[in-house]
Amino acid sequence: xxxxxxxxxxxxxxxxxxxxxxxxxxxxxxxxxxxxxxxxxxxxxxxxxxxxxxxxxxxxxxxxxxxxxxxxxxxxxxxxxxxxxxxxxxxxxxxxxxxxxxxxxxxxxxxxxxxxxxxxxxxxxxxxxxxxxxxxxxxxxxxxxxxxxxxxxxxxxxxxxxxxxxxxxxxxxxxxxxxxxxxxxxxxxxxxxxxxxxxxxxxxxxxxxxxxxxxxxxxxxxxxxxxxxxxxxxxxxxxxxxxxxxxxxxxxxxxxxxxxxxxxxxxxxxxxxxxxxxxxxxxxxxxxxxxxxxxxxxxxxxxxxxxxxxxxxxxxxxxxxxxxxxxxxxxxxxxxxxxxxxxxxxxxxxxxxxxxxxxxxxxxxxxxxxxxxxxxxxxxxxxxxxxxxxxxxxxxxxxxxxxxxxxxxxxxxxxxxxxxxxxxxxxxxxxxxxxxxxxxxxxxxx
Amino acid sequence: xxxxxxxxxxxxxxxxxxxxxxxxxxxxxxxxxxxxxxxxxxxxxxxxxxxxxxxxxxxxxxxxxxxxxxxxxxxxxxxxxxxxxxxxxxxxxxxxxxxxxxxxxxxxxxxxxxxxxxxxxxxxxxxxxxxxxxxxxxxxxxxxxxxxxxxxxxxxxxxxxxxxxxxxxxxxxxxxxxxxxxxxxxxxxxxxxxxxxxxxxxxxxxxxxxxxxxxxxxxxxxxxxxxxxxxxxxxxxxxxxxxxxxxxxxxxxxxxxxxxxxxxxxxxxxxxxxxxxxxxxxxxxxxxxxxxxxxxxxxxxxxxxxxxxxxxxxxxxxxxxxxxxxxxxxxxxxxxxxxxxxxxxxxxxxxxxxxxxxxxxxxxxxxxxxxxxxxxxxxxxxxxxxxxxxxxxxxxxxxxxxxxxxxxxxxxxxxxxxxxxxxxxxxxxxxxxxxxxxxxxxxxxx
Numbered sequence: 066x067x068x069x070x071x072x073x074x075x076x077x078x079x080x081x082x083x084x085x086x087x088x089x090x091x092x093x094x095x096x097x098x099x100x101x102x103x104x105x106x107x108x109x110x111x112x113x114x115x116x117x118x119x120x121x122x123x124x125x126x127x128x129x130x131x132x133x134x135x136x137x138x139x140x141x142x143x144x145x146x147x148x149x150x151x152x153x154x155x156x157x158x159x160x161x162x163x164x165x166x167x168x169x170x171x172x173x174x175x176x177x178x179x180x181x182x183x184x185x186x187x188x189x190x191x192x193x194x195x196x197x198x199x200x201x202x203x204x205x206x207x208x209x210x211x212x213x214x215x216x217x218x219x220x221x222x223x224x225x226x227x228x229x230x231x232x233x234x235x236x237x238x239x240x241x242x243x244x245x246x247x248x249x250x251x252x253x254x255x256x257x258x259x260x261x262x263x264x265x266x267x268x269x270x271x272x273x274x275x276x277x278x279x280x281x282x283x284x285x286x287x288x289x290x291x292x293x294x295x296x297x298x299x300x301x302x303x304x305x306x307x308x309x310x311x312x313x314x315x316x317x318x319x320x321x322x323x324x325x326x327x328x329x330x331x332x333x334x335x336x337x338x339x340x341x342x343x344x345x346x347x348x349x350x351x352x353x354x355x356x357x358x359x360x361x362x363x364x365x366x367x368x369x370x371x372x373x374x375x376x377x378x379x380x381x382x383x384x385x386x387x388x389x390x391x392x393x394x395x396x397x398x399x400x401x402x403x404x405x406x407x408x409x410x411x412x413x414x415x416x417x418x419x420x421x422x423x424x425x426x427x428x429x430x431x432x433x434x435x436x437x438x439x440x441x442x443x444x445x446x447x448x449x450x451x452x453x454x455x456x457x458x459x460x461x462x463x464x465x466x467x468x469x470x471x472x473x474x475x476x477x478x479x480x481x482x483x484x485x486x487x488x489x490x491x492x493x494x495x496x497x498x499x500x501x502x503x504x505x506x507x508x509x510x511x
Numbered sequence: 512x513x514x515x516x517x518x519x520x521x522x523x524x525x526x527x528x529x530x531x532x533x534x535x536x537x538x539x540x541x542x543x544x545x546x547x548x549x550x551x552x553x554x555x556x557x558x559x560x561x562x563x564x565x566x567x568x569x570x571x572x573x574x575x576x577x578x579x580x581x582x583x584x585x586x587x588x589x590x591x592x593x594x595x596x597x598x599x600x601x602x603x604x605x606x607x608x609x610x611x612x613x614x615x616x617x618x619x620x621x622x623x624x625x626x627x628x629x630x631x632x633x634x635x636x637x638x639x640x641x642x643x644x645x646x647x648x649x650x651x652x653x654x655x656x657x658x659x660x661x662x663x664x665x666x667x668x669x670x671x672x673x674x675x676x677x678x679x680x681x682x683x684x685x686x687x688x689x690x691x692x693x694x695x696x697x698x699x700x701x702x703x704x705x706x707x708x709x710x711x712x713x714x715x716x717x718x719x720x721x722x723x724x725x726x727x728x729x730x731x732x733x734x735x736x737x738x739x740x741x742x743x744x745x746x747x748x749x750x751x752x753x754x755x756x757x758x759x760x761x762x763x764x765x766x767x768x769x770x771x772x773x774x775x776x777x778x779x780x781x782x783x784x785x786x787x788x789x790x791x792x793x794x795x796x797x798x799x800x801x802x803x804x805x806x807x808x809x810x811x812x813x814x815x816x817x818x819x820x821x822x823x824x825x826x827x828x829x830x831x832x833x834x835x836x837x838x839x840x841x842x843x844x845x846x847x848x849x850x851x852x853x854x855x856x857x858x859x860x861x862x863x864x865x866x867x868x869x870x871x872x873x874x875x876x877x878x879x880x881x882x883x884x885x886x887x888x889x890x891x892x893x894x895x896x897x898x899x900x901x902x903x904x905x906x907x908x909x910x911x912x913x914x915x916x917x918x919x920x921x922x923x924x925x926x927x928x929x930x931x932x933x934x935x936x937x938x939x940x941x942x943x944x945x946x947x948x949x950x951x952x953x954x955x956x957x
Contacts, residue, residue, distance in 0.1 A: 093712045095712075095714070095732055097731055097732060097733075216697065219697065220697055220698060223694065223697070223698055229694055229697070230676050230693070230694070247676070247693060247697070248669065248675055248676070251662065251665065251666055251669070251675070251693070252666060252669055266539045266541075268541070283756075284753070284756045284757070284760065285543055286541055286543060287543075287753040289735075306752055306753075306756070307730070307733040307752075309756070310729075310730045310752070310755070310756055310759065311730070313756065313759065313760060313763075314730065314759060314763070314852070317759075317760075317763035317767070318848055318852065320767065321763070321766065321767055321770065321844060321847075321848050322844060322845065322848060324767065324770050324771070324844065324932070325770070325840045325841045325843070325844035325845075325932050326837065326840075326841060327841050327844060327845060334849070334854050335845050335846070335849050335854070335855065335863065335866075336849070336854060336855055336859060336862075336863070340866065340869050340870055340873065341873075343866075343870045344870055344873045344874060347838070347841050347870070347874060348873075348874055348877055350837070350841075351834060351837055351838060351841075351874060351877075351878060352877065352878070352881060354833065354834070354837050355830055355833075355834060355878065355881055355882065357833075358829045358830035358833040358834070359830060359885070361829035361830070361833075362826040362827060362828070362829055362830055363826075365825050365826055365828070365829070366825075366826045369822055369825070372822070372825060373819060373822055376815055376818070376819055379811050379812075379815070379818060379825060380808040380809075380811055380812045381808060382808070382811070382828075383804045383807035383808055383811070383832070383940060383944070384801055384804035384805060384807070384808055386829070387800065387801075387803075387804040387807075387936075387937065387940065388797060388800070388801060388804070390933075390936075391771075391772065391796070391797055391800050391933045391937075392793070392797060394771045394772075394932065394933060395771045395772060395773050395793050395796075395797075395933075397771070398767060398768060398770065398771035398773060399768065399771075399773060399781050400781070401767075402764055402767050402768060403780070403781050403782070406760070406764065408780050408781070408782060409781065409782055413782060416782075417781065417782070420781075420786065420789075423786050424786050424789045424790055424793070427786065427787075427790045427794075428790060428793060428794055428797060431794055431797075431798065432797060432798065432801065435798060435801055436801065439805075486770070486771050486840065486932045486933070487836075487837045487840060487841075487932070490833075490836075490936070491833065491837075494829060494833065498829070
């Protein structure tokens with residue numbers, strides 16, 4: 066409520082061209098909060114506020130892509146070129162990618178030569194790689210400087226770098242020689258040479274390294290920034306810890322959505338996405354899974370005889386089949402996450418299958434005991450036996466399918482996260498139907 | 512293979528007391544990699560290597576809790592007290608918590624007074640709160656210093672602080688007045704007063720703030736560290752960005768596991784956890800879900816008459832019921848993640864239910880079309896009609912259940928992530944059975 070009242074007054078001030086009042090009222094806001102406010106204002110007010118903000122390029126970079134395009138479209142070409150020019154290189158390339166070809170062409174001449182070159186460089190790299198998220202604005206030093214000179218250099222470079230807390234020592238050909246932190250510089254005596262101070266065991270990756278690998282390395286080594294080199298070994302950019310946090314969150318979101326067979330990127334917001342887009346992200350797997358369940362139906366049709374003679378079997382059908390699916394989904398999820406966090410690698414497969422078998426047997430025994438009591442009560446001892454044997458078999462198979470599928474996808478270079486719970490459930494269901502009704506047909510009278 | 516050969520030689524050097532050789536061979540390793548190596552060495556070799564490492568406290572803090580206890584148990588009390596004394600305050604408190612009471616008592620007198628006080632302070636805070644993960648080692652400045660004095664002060668404090676890139680300006684009572692970054696200090700002229708330089712719009716949280724909230728704030732505002740204050744407004748610690756990354760990863764892992772009804776903490780490794788522990792984390796929900804599926808069974812039993820007259824209904828049972836479960840699981844997962852990332856809040860519920868209804872209708876129509884063709888082919892037009900109507904109803908109900916459950920759990924102050932796919936599936940299954948067989952009993956002849 067408070068938020069809405071504030072937006073109402075702010076909008077009023079902007080509509081009345083009372084720009085100073087508007088700016089004063091948002092003076093204490095952080096850039097990301099200002100971006101939220103811009104997204105909620107009417108378009109003309111948002112544009113007016115944005116172009117008057119002192120840190121406008123920074124605020125603009127926090128807007129969601131679709132809002133950037135919407136607000137950007139209404140700005141004069143000169144204003145937009147200025148804002149894009151002021152942005153950091155990685156954010157600038159991101160915005161440029163959103164624009165359609167006509168807009169890009171209109172904007173291109175208004176950008177400075179260096180900015181155009183930067184956009185060209187960064188646009189070369191495939192989505193999802195270090196090259197696509199890196200920034201080309203990092204602090205560089207040469208090995209011959211002493212500490213006092215280096216600090217002076219960092220002061221000079223500060224406005225154009227993402228961080229001055231880590232500086233990269235390069236040679237004439239921009240080959241990466243070492244890393245030095247501002248902390249090291251502050252603690253060293255002024256005449257120490259950078260050559261003697263720098264760390265030469267450098268952790269770095271190349272432009273084609275996967276995003277999620279970049280995020281993992283930054284997190285593992287608690288880095289502020291990770292240097293990126295090209296195939297020639299030339300330093301071309303850095304990825305900072307805050308971008309790594311965003312990557313890690315987006316990867317986790319995507320894996321999480323895949324776990325329920327939603328094929329969405331992390332950018333999908335259920336609040337703002339159009340209905341057709343939500344439909345599109347969900348319908349494919351739902352229809353695929355229909356055909357998966359058909360297998361269960363075919364299994365059931367095959368055993369129609371034994372079912373119609375022992376209609377009590379139908380009573381236990383959802384329970385038995387469901388248990389296999391649930392156990393399988395658990396196994397798959399544990400495995401997918403372990404592969405994603407690097408806790409498990411492909412060569413652990415045999416060991417994990419053996420271990421999973423033991424876990425599945427203990428789970429199966431517990432479940433078999435529970436279900437056979439129910440079966441005895443409802444259908445007598447033969448039904449109890451059928452249920453106990455089926456449950457053991459179904460849970461065991463479910464666990465093994467759930468454990469294997471992510472590994473197999475991994476081997477085929479597919480994303481293990483595609484082994485979603487619904488897919489595993491659907492495969493385990495069909496298997497479960499066959500196991501259950503086959504055992505029943507062997508032990509019960511037709 | 513290379514890794515194993517290296518471990519073999521390293522172990523050999525240690526067994527022969529050739530400590531210098533061992534140390535030389537790991538000289539270029541980062542602390543986190545050394546921790547990995549220690550975990551893979553035989554216990555006596557690991558202990559020997561650890562106590563001789565120059566950065567041993569730092570390496571020790573990277574070990575998994577169970578390895579810390581194992582290795583720590585074999586060290587002399589003096590060695591262990593020294594290592595724990597050298598650790599950062601948050602890591603020290605974590606280790607201490609692992610030890611049993613006897614070990615704690617044995618170690619207590621060997622620790623310095625300040626270290627004991629620190630452990631006592633940090634141990635007060637509940638698990639999962641900012642207080643439990645914060646570090647009490649942060650850089651402090653007073654407002655009256657000028658920039659040159661402040662930098663000198665940071666140099667002096669550096670060995671005992673987690674970071675010198677952010678310093679907190681406090682008054683005599685340790686009330687937080689402002690924040691200043693090392694970048695600001697480096698760029699300002701030497702005689703500027705900290706009072707005039709510091710940022711006073713401080714983002715901070717209290718000791719009882721949830722971990723995941725802390726991680727979200729650090730990520731949202733791209734902070735290097737977040738200051739933590741107590742109820743009196745006194746500054747008591749900081750949480751750094753690298754700890755926030757760990758928290759965010761652990762939260763994502765836990766939500767991911769919950770999505771398949773595995774009740775595990777992020778610390779559970781399927782590779783190293785004992786079988787009984789894996790069993791325990793999985794069996795509870797599997798058994799609960801058995802009783803969930805019983806509801807489906809009861810529904811089926813109630814309609815046994817119509818089933819035995821129209822055995823073709825059984826053929827479509829897994830397909831229809833499964834589709835509701837799958838659609839519901841998708842909805843629940845989208846909602847759980849949106850609540851977790853803050854994309855959606857409680858008051859969006861009505862809007863999202865309306866939106867979900869539209870999405871569900873489009874999904875339901877598609878699915879109904881698909882299944883009614885199959886139904887017509889297999890059972891004639893009445894069966895096709897039953898299937899189409901049932902599918903529409905089941906998908907719609909599934910989506911609404913999946914969307915509501917996380918919200919309801921959230922309202923009840925329970926973790927929305929407990930609305931796991933298997934739980935939603937199981938509820939949707941039972942609903943689906945009733946809808947399908949009720950519609951069938953109305954439209955088909957008994």
